[in-house]
Structure formats: structure tokens, C-alpha cells
Amino acid sequence: MSAPALLEVDGLFVHFEASRRPKPAVVHAVDGVSFRIPRGTTFGIVGESGSGKSTTAQAVMRLVPTTAGAIRLDGRNIIDLNGVALHEVRKSLQMIFQDPFSSLDPRRRAGNLIAEPIRLLEHRSKDETAARVDELLAAVGLQPSAASLFPHQFSGGQRQRLCIARALATAPALIVCDEAVSALDVAIQAQILNLLLRLQAERGLAYLFISHDLGVVQHMCDEIAVMYLGQIIEQAPNSAFFSRPHHPYTWSLMTAALPAGPLRQSLKKSYLATGEPPSPINPPNGCRFASRCPFVVTRCREEAPELVAIGTGHWVACHRHDEIDPPVFA
Amino acid sequence: MSSDPVLVLDDLSIALATISGEVPVVEHLSFSVAQGSTIALVGESGCGKSMTALAIMNLLPQGFRCSGGRILLESEDVVAATPSRRRALRGNRMSMIFQEPMTALNPVFTVGEQIAEALRAHQNLGRRAAAARALDMLRAVQIPAAENRIKAYPHQLSGGMRQRVMIAIALACRPKLLIADEPTTALDVTVQAQVFDLLARLQEEMSTAIILITHDLGAVADIADDVAVLYAGRCIEQGATRVVMEQPLHPYTAGLMVCVPHLQPGVMAARHRLLAEIPGMVPPLGQRPTICAFSDRCTRVGNDCLSEPQPPLFTLAPTQAVACLHPLQRETTA
Structure with missing residues (x-):
């Protein structure tokens, strides 16, 4: 690793205290996650609810306090920043949320909503801001007249376009998309995914793309990490990930998404995981997937597997990764 | 199918009363479901699929009404039924599973009590008999340690478990018809697959007819025998699921099929390739034209599409009907 990537997450832990009495309980939302996102690329995190993918996104945005680890943007650790210094960082780090119905203030007009990040972070003149708002509306495919409308006057897809315009307002280098298209109808979803791809090509944006939909992730991402109960259990570049996945949990996710x-x-019988993930409060000692894994052996329950490299940029955390052949998906 | 259909929708129309008169929500919808078979209603939000479900259940919200056509449950007209008769039908001979299991379950009663409630109301079972049957149902929906979970409150269960409880409540009285409105949308993918498997297994055991409402045809193709694609309140394509999926004839159905980035393991995905998108959006309620409502988004639109009213469904293949003046060509390759 020579030049620093745009974003480097190193040994990130996010723990929440669930209760103090009768006995202390700690939610291990994110437990030692590391990854890097080069400029202009898309890094995908997939996983089921409770896997810690959204918490990871929020930690990167500095929206939740981190327990340990480093988050470096252009080589600078942003974990302890606050005040003006954090504002500076937020210019290059923006986020799009899942639900465009709850992430826009219903009482403010679209133009005002898009101008807000410019006003707060860039301190430009009124005319400059207005010009920038027009330009942003055009960039996301909305009419200039949309600026005077309220969020409820837009459809779901148009609102998500508004959220994207807001995120673009300060010309960020990285946009965190937390399930940004999950709440949309399939036809609208395609429009928004295309918009994200076009904007990336035009502006050299990097995306941290959080999703549960493997089809979307395959389409959008250069590199993919699978999270399970707060940890990355497999990580690989797109082609390696989808041609030869190595973790039984990845197999289960892929089988379900076929x-x-x-x-x-035919694959469902052997590869689809049964049951549901255990609680992230005091997670099991061994492999966290052991309770649902069709290939579990005694060692899995006793000893937690480490991420090991099995190819260029392909990492997997499974004791039996070289014993079991991956299923043939195609 | 030898038996008579469990449910017949005959030219059903639903309208919403507004200040400026009645606005059509669903227009001239017809389909039938046979015992033990499944039909999927597919469409984007606002296309009328949930309203159709609510009309069948007689649960239309205030302002909506069935403005035409008939709904026949085992030859009995549901729309014309008296309120007490409707209550007897609901939950007993037809029932419904909703999308969000957290809001559909009552947070202050245990799941056992909620399953037993349906049995006591409809099957005249006593407290003990109902509790015993509730336990059977929890086992039938494969909830581990059912004896303990029967005393659990909804918040103590995971999303997948809650949806299983919903299924248990819906099927407790062994209804003839089950309507599942996006039953797995709120669930994780691996749990989704489990819930669909469970539905298919219970359907086989009880030979329930199922109406499955979804926006993603790919997700339900395994368990749906037939499919009806709705657009702006009108059915634009209908037929056997396999046939429609392999060779959609309506441009909208075809567009829906290709705009979803389906997982293709082993295939080098053309990364950064733009998806085939359907431009524009569904016309809002009250602004639907009498011509084909899809014409402004359609790539195959002709002059006749803009002058003639939307054609009714007509049969193009033995198990496929389409409402389009310029349908895609059926390939005749063997």
C-alpha cells in the first residue's frame, strides 16, 4: 500500500452499551473492520440487518462515536476532529439515506434544502448559491422550477434525486449511500442507479455503497465486502467475488439472490443458511456464522477465523476455505 | 385444474371519491385463482395492487369503493355481503398477511393470544383448545422452541419470526384464500427465501389459493403459477408466470424485467454499464389518460396509441394476454 487511498478504515470498532443492570451488555455493532476506497471507485458492503453495515457507514460519516480504530480521509485521521475542522472534512464526505421521505425537512423548499449545505459549509454569496442550486438541480435531472416546491410535491424517485443534489452541493470526493435505492420501485431504482453511475463518471466520485441487494452491488461496485455480525467475513474485487466466492455465508446470500x-x-438445499443471526450482544466466541453454517465443524465454534488472503485482494475468514469447493453458480 | 376457482375477480373497478368527482384507481381487472395455486400481482407503487387486495378483503379505506364488477369468493359475492357476513368471511375463509409484521401485530398481547384470537372468533373454540391449536400453528410455521415463544410479545421476536407469526395467524383457520401483500419486503434475503419456502409448503398441505402482491417478479417466479402485471390501475399483461417471464409481450413488462440488476454469479458484469431504464414515471391518480397510460414512457409508441383508447387484454398465446397495440413479437424459435 503506497499512496494513501481516499478513505482508509483501519480496525474500526463501534460498541454500544445496551444496558448496565442487571449485568452489563454491550452491542458489538462493528468489531474490527478495515477497508480502503481509492478515489473514483465504488466499495460495496453487503449484509443482513444487524450486520453492522449501516453503523460502519455512520461511523465513517462521524455520526456515531467510535470505540476504537482509525478513519483516514486523504491520509488524515478524522476520528478525533470536531468543530470547524470536522466541517471542513464534511465538505468532502456526504451521505444519501435510504428513505427520501424522512430525510428531507418537509417544511422547506427544495432550493432551500439544496442550498443548506452550501450555506453551512462553504459560505458563498446569495447569487453564487442560487446559481449552484440551479446547476445541481440540472445535474440530477430536475427542472429549475422544482426549487420552489416542497418535498411532499415530489415522487419518491424525485426526492431521492433531491437528496443526491444535496449530497453533491459541496463537491464531495466520497458519498456514502446507505441503501439509497432500496425504498424505490424497480423502474425508479434503475433511473437512480444510472444517475449515480453518470455522476461518478463525470465527477470522479467515490461511493461507499451499502446494500442488501447483491444484484445491485454486482452492478455498481468495484470491490465488495460481506459483513456478518459486525465483522467482514469476505472481501474481494467484483469479478473474483461473483465468480468464486469462498465463504459459506456469501454462498447463502448468493443462493437466496439467484x-x-x-x-x-438445487443450490438452496445445500447452501441456504437456516435460522437467523445470533444477537450482537456478547456474540459467540468462535466463528460468528457457526450457528447457521451448513459446513460447521467443532473448530469453528471454538476458534474465531482470521481474514486470510486467498487471491489478489480476495480475503476470507473461514477455517475451511481450502477444504470445501465453492458451489458452481453459473 | 378440476375444481372451481376459489376466487374470481370479474371486471372489478375501484374508485376514489374526491372533491372533483370520482377518480378511477383500478379499472376492469379480471382474474381467478384456483385451489392450491398462486397468482402474483406485479406493479410499481400506486398501480392499484394493494387496493385490489383490500377490496377483496373488504377493507378499502374511507373514500374508496368498488365501482363496478364483482368479487366472487367460492361463488359468493363479497362486495354485496352484509357487514356481519363479511366479518365471518375475513380471517376464516380468506385472510391476509401484511408487509410490515411489526405494525400488523398488537404489541400488548403475546403471539399465542393473537393466534388464538382468530380461532376463538371464527371457529368457536374454547380458550384451551384455541391455545393448543395456536401452539400447533407456531410449530407449523417452524418457530423453534414454540412452547416458550407462544408466551413472547412481538417485540421479543426478530422480523422473520414476526412474519412467521403473521402467517400462523392468517392460516390458523385454514382459509381458502390467502392474500400476501409484499410479505418479505421488510425481511433479509436469506430469511425471505425461508418465508417463501414456508408459504409454499403450507400451501401444499392446506391447498390454499394465494394472491401474492409484489413489485419484483423475479423474487416470486418460483412459487407463482400465474402473473398479472398492473400499470396505473389497469392490467396490461397476464399469463402463466414462466411464459410471461421468458417472453414478455408488453413493453412495460419487458422494461420491468431488464431494469432490475439481477445477480449473475460467474458472469463478468459489465461494470459501469448503464441499466436499461424506463424513463419518466407512473401518471398520478386522477391524471390517467383514456389512451394507453404507458404511452408517454413507451419506446414502441405509435400514432394509434395516442388516438385510440387503451385496448383491452387480448390473448396472443394460449397462456398469455396483453393490452397493447404494438406488442413485442413472439419469437417462434423452438
Whole structure:
């Protein structure tokens, strides 16, 4: 690793105190996560609810306090920044949320909503701001007249466009997309994904793309990490990840996401995980997936596997990664 | 199918009363579901699929009404039924699973009490018998340690468990018809697959007819026998799921199929390639034209589309009907 990547997350831990009495309980939301996002690329995190993918995103945005670890933006650790210094960082770090219905203030007009980040972070003149708002509306495919409308006058897809315009307002280098298209209809979802791809090509944006939808992730991401109960259990570049995944949990996710048909039917029996994830409060000592893994052996329950490299940029945390052949998905 | 259909929708229309008169919500929808089979209603939000479900259940919100056509549950007209008869039908002979199991369950009663409630109301079971049947149902929906979980409150269960409880409540009285409105949208993918498997297994055991409402055809293709694609309140394509999925004839159905980035393991995805998108959006309620409502987004639009009213469904293949003046060509390759 020579030049620092745009974003480097190093040994990130986020723990929450769930209760103090009768006995202390700590939610291990994120437990030692590391990854790097080069400029202009898309890094995807997939996982089920409770896997810690959203908490990771929020920690990167400095929206939740981190327990340990480092988050470096252009080589500078932003974990202890606050006040003006944090504002400076937020210019290059923006976020799009899942629900465009609750992430926009219903009482403010679209133009005002887009101008807010410019006003707060960049201190430009009124005319400059207005010009920038027009330009941003055009960039996300909205009419200039939209500036005077309220959020409720837009459809879901248009609102998500507004959220994207807001995120673009300060010309960030990285946008965190937390399930940014999950709440949208499929036809609108395609429009928004295309918009994100176009903006990336035009502006050299990097995305941290959080999603539970493997199809979307395959389409959007250069590199993918799978999280389970707060840890990354597999990470690989797009082609390696989707051609030869190595973790049984990844197999389960892929089997569930396969298009309907005989292939899914036949793979389901051997590879689909049963049950549901254990609680992130005091997670199990061994491999965290052991309770649901179809290939579990005694060692898995006793000893936590480390991430090991099995190819260029391909990492997997499984004791049996070289014993079991991955299923043939295609 | 030898038996008579469990449910027949005959030219159903639903309208919403507004200040400026009645606005059509669903227009001329017809389909039927046979015992033990499943039909999927597919469409974007606002296309009328949930309103159709609520109309069948007789649960239309205030202002909405069935403005035409009939809904026949085992040959009995549901719309014309008296309120007490409707209550007898709901939960007993037809029932419904909602999208969000957290808001559909009552937070102050245990799940056992909620399953038993349906049984006591509809099957005249006593407290003890109902509790015993509730336990059976929890086991049937594969909830581990059912004896303990029967005393659990909804907040003590995970999303997947709650949806299983919803299924248990819905199927407790062994209804003839089950309506599932996006039953797995709020669940994780691996849990989704489990819930669909469970539904399919229980359907086989009880030979329930199922109406499955979804926005993603790919997700339900395994368990849906037939499919009806709705657009702006009108059915624009209908047929056997396999046939429609392999060869959609309506440009909208075809667009829906390709705009979803489906997982393709082993395939080098053309990264950064733009998806085929359907431009524009569904016309809002009250602004639907009498011509084809999809015409302003359609790539195959012709002059006749803009002058003639939207054509009714007509059969193009033995198991496929489409409402379009310029349908895609059926390939005749074997």
C-alpha cells in the first residue's frame, strides 16, 4: 500500500452499551473492520440487518462515536476532529439515506434544502448559491422550477434525486449511500442507479455503497465486502467475488439472490443458511456464522477465523476455505 | 385444474371519491385463482395492487369503493355481503398477511393470544383448545422452541419470526384464500427465501389459493403459477408466470424485467454499464389518460396509441394476454 487511498478504515470498532443492570451488555455493532476506497471507485458492503453495515457507514460519516480504530480521509485521521475542522472534512464526505421521505425537512423548499449545505459549509454569496442550486438541480435531472416546491410535491424517485443534489452541493470526493435505492420501485431504482453511475463518471466520485441487494452491488461496485455480525467475513474485487466466492455465508446470500429457476432450487438445499443471526450482544466466541453454517465443524465454534488472503485482494475468514469447493453458480 | 376457482375477480373497478368527482384507481381487472395455486400481482407503487387486495378483503379505506364488477369468493359475492357476513368471511375463509409484521401485530398481547384470537372468533373454540391449536400453528410455521415463544410479545421476536407469526395467524383457520401483500419486503434475503419456502409448503398441505402482491417478479417466479402485471390501475399483461417471464409481450413488462440488476454469479458484469431504464414515471391518480397510460414512457409508441383508447387484454398465446397495440413479437424459435 503506497499512496494513501481516499478513505482508509483501519480496525474500526463501534460498541454500544445496551444496558448496565442487571449485568452489563454491550452491542458489538462493528468489531474490527478495515477497508480502503481509492478515489473514483465504488466499495460495496453487503449484509443482513444487524450486520453492522449501516453503523460502519455512520461511523465513517462521524455520526456515531467510535470505540476504537482509525478513519483516514486523504491520509488524515478524522476520528478525533470536531468543530470547524470536522466541517471542513464534511465538505468532502456526504451521505444519501435510504428513505427520501424522512430525510428531507418537509417544511422547506427544495432550493432551500439544496442550498443548506452550501450555506453551512462553504459560505458563498446569495447569487453564487442560487446559481449552484440551479446547476445541481440540472445535474440530477430536475427542472429549475422544482426549487420552489416542497418535498411532499415530489415522487419518491424525485426526492431521492433531491437528496443526491444535496449530497453533491459541496463537491464531495466520497458519498456514502446507505441503501439509497432500496425504498424505490424497480423502474425508479434503475433511473437512480444510472444517475449515480453518470455522476461518478463525470465527477470522479467515490461511493461507499451499502446494500442488501447483491444484484445491485454486482452492478455498481468495484470491490465488495460481506459483513456478518459486525465483522467482514469476505472481501474481494467484483469479478473474483461473483465468480468464486469462498465463504459459506456469501454462498447463502448468493443462493437466496439467484433468479428463480432450477439452479436456485438445487443450490438452496445445500447452501441456504437456516435460522437467523445470533444477537450482537456478547456474540459467540468462535466463528460468528457457526450457528447457521451448513459446513460447521467443532473448530469453528471454538476458534474465531482470521481474514486470510486467498487471491489478489480476495480475503476470507473461514477455517475451511481450502477444504470445501465453492458451489458452481453459473 | 378440476375444481372451481376459489376466487374470481370479474371486471372489478375501484374508485376514489374526491372533491372533483370520482377518480378511477383500478379499472376492469379480471382474474381467478384456483385451489392450491398462486397468482402474483406485479406493479410499481400506486398501480392499484394493494387496493385490489383490500377490496377483496373488504377493507378499502374511507373514500374508496368498488365501482363496478364483482368479487366472487367460492361463488359468493363479497362486495354485496352484509357487514356481519363479511366479518365471518375475513380471517376464516380468506385472510391476509401484511408487509410490515411489526405494525400488523398488537404489541400488548403475546403471539399465542393473537393466534388464538382468530380461532376463538371464527371457529368457536374454547380458550384451551384455541391455545393448543395456536401452539400447533407456531410449530407449523417452524418457530423453534414454540412452547416458550407462544408466551413472547412481538417485540421479543426478530422480523422473520414476526412474519412467521403473521402467517400462523392468517392460516390458523385454514382459509381458502390467502392474500400476501409484499410479505418479505421488510425481511433479509436469506430469511425471505425461508418465508417463501414456508408459504409454499403450507400451501401444499392446506391447498390454499394465494394472491401474492409484489413489485419484483423475479423474487416470486418460483412459487407463482400465474402473473398479472398492473400499470396505473389497469392490467396490461397476464399469463402463466414462466411464459410471461421468458417472453414478455408488453413493453412495460419487458422494461420491468431488464431494469432490475439481477445477480449473475460467474458472469463478468459489465461494470459501469448503464441499466436499461424506463424513463419518466407512473401518471398520478386522477391524471390517467383514456389512451394507453404507458404511452408517454413507451419506446414502441405509435400514432394509434395516442388516438385510440387503451385496448383491452387480448390473448396472443394460449397462456398469455396483453393490452397493447404494438406488442413485442413472439419469437417462434423452438
